[in-house]
Structures are given as structure tokens and as C-alpha cells.
Amino acid sequence: MPLFVGLDVSLQETSVCVIDGSGAIIRETKVMSEPEPLIAALKPFGADIERIGLEAGPMAQHLYSELAEANLNVICVEARHMAQALRAQTLNKTDRNDARGLAQMMRVGLFKPVHIKTERSQRVNVLLRTRKLLKSKLLDVEADLRGVLKNFGLKLGKVTPRTFEGRVRELASFDPFIAEIVEPVLAARRAMREQYDKLHAMLLKVAKDDPVCRRLMTMPGVGAVVATTYRVVIDVPNRFAKSRTVGAHVGLTPKRYQSGEVDWSGRISKAGDSLVRASLFEAAQVLMTRVARPTALRSWALRLAKRRGRKRALVALARKMAVVLHRMWADGTDFRWESQTA
Incomplete structure (x- = not known):
């Protein structure tokens, strides 16, 4: 008889529920949210497992890749779609009940699969996200410096990334105390700008070497x-x-x-x-x-x-x-x- 598995993944532990074709629960357990314990928990059922479902989330890509390499038919389910389906249950919101509901969704085919990105796209995505993070923090620092100077009636005006630091020092020189305060902020901005330029150069190289881009x-x-x-x-x-x-x-x-x-x-x-x-x-x-x-x-x-x-x-x-x-x-x-x- 085919078996269906639901995995409710959290940061530390994962609730596992295995049911048969009639919906009867075969096994329920909790294991660490790592590929090896999960594979060991599912190994006794072997080829009888027809589908394994887990919710899309921060750890889904890693677990999906490892389970797929172990020749397990794993499906990543769209989180919002699964939440709507589980909300229809009259059960309390617990990890065990979520795993049960996910296993039932695998059994009846009521799920919307999510595409798991290839390893290359996952790596480049890290570059895009970290570049965006540094850029946003860099803009926050510059905006805060503008606000600090504006409190004293000093307007930074239009500046370029190269002339920004000199212009801030020039305006802050009216008060030695203010000039001493902005100096560490300018040093932090300079460091972030250097690291942002490195990430941006990496991004340009990735685009140059990719024929699709x-x-x-x-x-x-x-x-x-x-x-x-x-x-x-x-x-x-x-x-x-x-x-x-x-x-x-x-x-x-x-x-x-x-x-x-x-x-x-x-x-x-x-x-x-x-x-x-x-x-x-x-x-x-x-x-x-x-x-x-x-x-x-x-x-x-x-x-x-x-x-x-x-x-x-x-x-x-x-x-x-x-x-x-x-x-x-x-x-x-x-x-x-x-x-x-x-």
C-alpha cells in the first residue's frame, strides 16, 4: 500500500507523519531538522513512500535537495496555499496537526508545488540579496547624516558618492563635538561602500560570463x-x-x-x-x-x-x-x- 508523508519543519525539530492510502496514521515522530535524521526516520518505509510534502520556507531548499538525492519523492508545497487548507481543519494549531494535514494533502493530491531553484541560482541569489542589503544600509547611513546636519540648518545638497564624505566633514567643522561624532559614521560608511563595490563587481562579472544575461x-x-x-x-x-x-x-x-x-x-x-x-x-x-x-x-x-x-x-x-x-x-x-x- 502506498504511503504518504507530511513534514512540518521548524528551526530545531521536524514533525513527521506517515499515513497509508486510507488516511490511517502509520507513524508519528519528531526528529532534528537535518537531512540525516529525516532520511533515517523514513528509510524503514523504503519504496512504499509515494509522496513526501514539506512547506516552503528558509530550510526547504536544503532539505529538499538532500531528500531528493536520497531518491525520495519529495514535493515542496506553497506555504500560503497550505495555510488555507490547514485552516479548514477543526484541529488546534500544533506542529503534529500540521504534519498530519500536510500528509493528508499529499494523499488526496490537494497541493500546489513550488519550484526549487537550481544550485547556481541559489548561489547567485545570495549575491543579489547581500548586495541589496549593503546598499540599503549604506543609503540609511547617508540619509541619517543628512538629517543630523539638517538639525543645525546645514544642507548637504547634491553630492556624488566620492564627494559625500568631504562635504559632510566641511559642514560638520562648525562644531568640533559634531565633527568628532560624524567621523566614526563616515568610517563605517566608507567600509560599507568598499564592500558594496566588491559585491557589485562580482555581480557584473556574473552577468558578463552568463550568455543568458x-x-x-x-x-x-x-x-x-x-x-x-x-x-x-x-x-x-x-x-x-x-x-x-x-x-x-x-x-x-x-x-x-x-x-x-x-x-x-x-x-x-x-x-x-x-x-x-x-x-x-x-x-x-x-x-x-x-x-x-x-x-x-x-x-x-x-x-x-x-x-x-x-x-x-x-x-x-x-x-x-x-x-x-x-x-x-x-x-x-x-x-x-x-x-x-x-
Whole structure:
């Protein structure tokens, strides 16, 4: 008889529930949230295990890869979808009950699988996230220094990354006490700037050495950061049967609610990765405002802006760029500046 397993993973321990085809519980236990204990707990059931389900989370990628290498049919389940299904249960919210509910979802096939990124995409994603972290903290430090000086009526004005430090010292020199305070902050900013430049150089090298990123960068408005982010998020283009579904995957399509006589469309769903959505929006802004060479894509966006407004046109352009980038990647073709007639 086939067996189905639910794994409710937490930081320290994982609740394991094994059920048979009729839904009867065969075994329940708790093991450490490491691949070796989990594999040892499931090994006695061997080839009878038909599906193993675990919720998408911070530890899901590591556990999924190790269980898959052990020839176990593991499925990573979309967290929000699983939460809605488990909420329908009349049981208390416990790790054991969540593992039971996940095992039942595996048995009846009521689950939405999540794509687990390849090892390369996971590694590049770490580079993107850490680069973004340093950039945000660097901007926070600079904004705080501007605020400190503004309290004394001193305006920093327009400066470049190179002239920022000298300008702050110049303004803070009115008071030796204030000048002494800002000096450690400037030293911390200088250190973060150096490390950020190193990560940015690594990102540029990754984009330069990747033929897919170079192809995506043939589209106007798409640079190394946008191309690499899109490459990491999409990961495997073949998992999308149609290119237009990419827009919904990155959360750039409107929400819709329909029930009886009620039928309305709202703002964009903002589902999926927020980093790629922000990158595509920035690329759309560059294409509309800075690219002088005419393209059918930009002309379409400008016509839409006249009818619906600039903000809506930017969102629509970002969605269309996501779709076109996927088609370029899937077909192995560069961006076509001029539209072609059939």
C-alpha cells in the first residue's frame, strides 16, 4: 500500500507523519531538522513512500535537495496555499496537526508545488540579496547624516558618492563635538561602500560570463542587475508553458474577485519575488524616459500613458518586459528593435 508523508519543519525539530492510502496514521515522530535524521526516520518505509510534502520556507531548499538525492519523492508545497487548507481543519494549531494535514494533502493530491531553484541560482541569489542589503544600509547611513546636519540648518545638497564624505566633514567643522561624532559614521560608511563595490563587481562579472544575461541585456533598459535578477527568479524557462504567465508569476497582473454579481479587478497582486518586480519597474522607467532610440515597446507604453496615466503605463510596461524577456530566453533570440510584420 502506498504511503504518504507530511513534514512540518521548524528551526530545531521536524514533525513527521506517515499515513497509508486510507488516511490511517502509520507513524508519528519528531526528529532534528537535518537531512540525516529525516532520511533515517523514513528509510524503514523504503519504496512504499509515494509522496513526501514539506512547506516552503528558509530550510526547504536544503532539505529538499538532500531528500531528493536520497531518491525520495519529495514535493515542496506553497506555504500560503497550505495555510488555507490547514485552516479548514477543526484541529488546534500544533506542529503534529500540521504534519498530519500536510500528509493528508499529499494523499488526496490537494497541493500546489513550488519550484526549487537550481544550485547556481541559489548561489547567485545570495549575491543579489547581500548586495541589496549593503546598499540599503549604506543609503540609511547617508540619509541619517543628512538629517543630523539638517538639525543645525546645514544642507548637504547634491553630492556624488566620492564627494559625500568631504562635504559632510566641511559642514560638520562648525562644531568640533559634531565633527568628532560624524567621523566614526563616515568610517563605517566608507567600509560599507568598499564592500558594496566588491559585491557589485562580482555581480557584473556574473552577468558578463552568463550568455543568458548577455542576451537579456540586449533589451533597452535592462542592465546587469535586472538581467541577473530575472535570470535567478525565472531559473528554468521551460517551467512556464506560456510566456504571458510570467507576468502573473512576478505579481504584475491585477487581482480579480468574482462572486455572483460581483466582479472587479483591483491593483496588481504583488505575488512572487519583490526584488525582480522592483527591478522590472526600474527597467520600465529607464526605457520610457532615457532610451532615445524608438522601439515598438516604448511607443506602446507612451500611447498607453496618454490614455491611462504614466503610473499604470509603467506597470503595464514592466509586465510586458517580463513576458518579452522570457520569450527571448526561451527562443534564444536577442531583442528586436524594429517590429516585424507577419
